[in-house]
Amino acid sequence: MSRSVGTLTRADLAEAINRKMGFSRAESLDMVEAILEHMCGALRKGENVKISGFGSFVLRDKKERIGRNPKTGVEVPITPRRVMTFRASQLLRERIAKGG
Template sequence: MADAGTLTRADLAEVLNRQVGLSRTDAAAMIESILGHMTTALLDGENVKISGFGTFVLRDKSERIGRNPKTGIEVPITPRRVLTFRASQGMRQKVK
């Protein structure tokens, strides 16, 4: 694995290689395909739900007034789209 706190694409491909028996090339291609499908769905405005893991959701945030914490000056925060992740109930129980 890359480092103790990060799971990379290469790590996922390595697991597929060892546990499923796919070649390293095929395993890497499968990971890229899955991530590509997830990205496309999110860009199309769809939520991505992986049962037992969680849901990735795109949310539109409207314009609002924020405050610079150093100066206290109010500044407008422009509308934007944010990606959020909500862990499934089962995942939350495992992480506890």
């Protein structure tokens, strides 16, 4: 399977599992889906997700605040919301900096 330039997809992850671990393509895709669903479920419950050596998906609750329309300058309230951020681990940052 040829990988899209600049984008790693679910299919690419499943293909890597298929090649390295020897599982069938269907089993590999099921594994990827199960892992992603487990992560999404934890985030839906308000839990953070930490993958050692990779990084952390962290949920933050933002309070209501006043924003400004940059075109008109009119103040607009920004509603409170929950956002997810990703913080790369030091190991991942070092690997990326080295180029691999």
